[in-house]
Amino acid sequence: xxxxxxxxxTDSIARGIFFCFPLRPLRPLRxxxxxxxxxxxxxxxxxxxxxFAITVAYGEETEPAWASSVTTEKGAGRFQTTPNVHLTYRFxxxxxxxxxxxxxxxxxxxxxxxxxxxxxxxFARTLFKCDIDHECVSQRESLLPIHIVQDEKxxxxxxxxxxxxxxxxxxxxxxxxxxxxxxxxKTLEFYPVYSLETxxxxxxxxxxxxxxxxxMVVYANNAAYLATIKVVGRERIRIGQTDRxxxxxxxNFKTIDSHLNLKTYKRFKSGRxxxxxxxxxxxxxxxxxxxxxxxxxxxxxxxxxx
Numbered sequence: 001x002x003x004x005x006x007x008x009x010t011d012s013i014a015r016g017i018f019f020c021f022p023l024r025p026l027r028p029l030r031x032x033x034x035x036x037x038x039x040x041x042x043x044x045x046x047x048x049x050x051x052f053a054i055t056v057a058y059g060e061e062t063e064p065a066w067a068s069s070v071t072t073e074k075g076a077g078r079f080q081t082t083p084n085v086h087l088t089y090r091f092x093x094x095x096x097x098x099x100x101x102x103x104x105x106x107x108x109x110x111x112x113x114x115x116x117x118x119x120x121x122x123f124a125r126t127l128f129k130c131d132i133d134h135e136c137v138s139q140r141e142s143l144l145p146i147h148i149v150q151d152e153k154x155x156x157x158x159x160x161x162x163x164x165x166x167x168x169x170x171x172x173x174x175x176x177x178x179x180x181x182x183x184x185x186k187t188l189e190f191y192p193v194y195s196l197e198t199x200x201x202x203x204x205x206x207x208x209x210x211x212x213x214x215x216m217v218v219y220a221n222n223a224a225y226l227a228t229i230k231v232v233g234r235e236r237i238r239i240g241q242t243d244r245x246x247x248x249x250x251x252n253f254k255t256i257d258s259h260l261n262l263k264t265y266k267r268f269k270s271g272r273x274x275x276x277x278x279x280x281x282x283x284x285x286x287x288x289x290x291x292x293x294x295x296x297x298x299x300x301x302x303x304x305x306x
Contacts, residue, residue, distance in 0.1 A: 066262055071213075076142055079207070080279060082280070083305050084107055084306050085104070085305070086103070087104075087299060087302050087303075088103070088301045089299055091296070098120055098122070098124035099124065100300075102118060117134070119131035133151045134150045135150070143202045144165065144192060150163075161173070168191055172186050173185045188219065189260070192216075193218070194216055195219060199216055204281040213228065213231070214228075217256065228252050231249060246284055249273045251271045269288075271286070282302065283297075283299070
């Protein structure tokens with residue numbers, strides 16, 4: 001049975017997260033050799049030096065320093081999996097509603113499919129027309145994503161994005177129409193990597209004890225990010241006209257480029273979210289301070305076990 005969180009005295013989740021891409025730090029190589037004696041020893045020294053350089057560049061560099069901070073290698077937690085659910089959200093900027101979305105999660109045969117459709121509404125739509133359809137297929141047990149397809153429709157442009165996940169890397173392709181440039185795939189050589197929705201599923205599966213800190217790699221839209229999430233604690237939060245028990249989280253992001261270099265994500269300043277502190281752990285509210293101001297998302301209805 002659907003529950004209208006506005007009419008029944010509840011109103012909202014905020015879920016504003018925005019993403020982009022960076023650069024790469026290449027570890028400096030020290031060339032410490034001198035050519036002395038005949039030409040043969042000098043050539044041999046050059047060959048050995050080149051071999052050493054390749055070993056360093058393509059061996060040690062495949063494991064960036066920040067990789068040791070990632071906590072997802074422990075796998076999914078033991079908290080009960082998300083049931084089939086239908087949720088609706090409204091989104092806004094600086095307190096003004098600007099968009100809405102319909103989210104459906106369905107589990108079947110070991111696979112979880114999450115679909116989202118939405119777009120700008122009201123006055124915001126007269127300024128910026130945008131409609132988005134998004135589908136993510138993931139493994140129900142491991143919570144790892146398999147592939148994503150996303151279509152964005154704007155007033156004068158369409159964008160089709162596909163993302164493929166495997167046990168070694170992630171590859172995405174973003175096709176813009178019309179465009180003078182041919183689309184080029186992007187590949188991130190790292191594992192495990194999560195999508196936005198599977199990151200949330202993985203996070204809610206964990207104990208989420210007060211003070212707990214999780215670090216994970218998230219791929220969204222056509223870019224990778226290192227996400228750090230901290231469990232602030234339990235509190236009551238007003239959603240619409242009702243106070244709810246919630247788990248408060250704080251999160252931050254850094255961009256990751258194709259060479260696994262980290263860079264501060266300047267468009268994102270800070271973020272916080274609240275999950276319902278019950279057997280479902282649904283997102284109740286997400287807020288983000290970004291480069292254009294304050295954005296939010298709010299839950300409007302929920303239909304669990306549909």
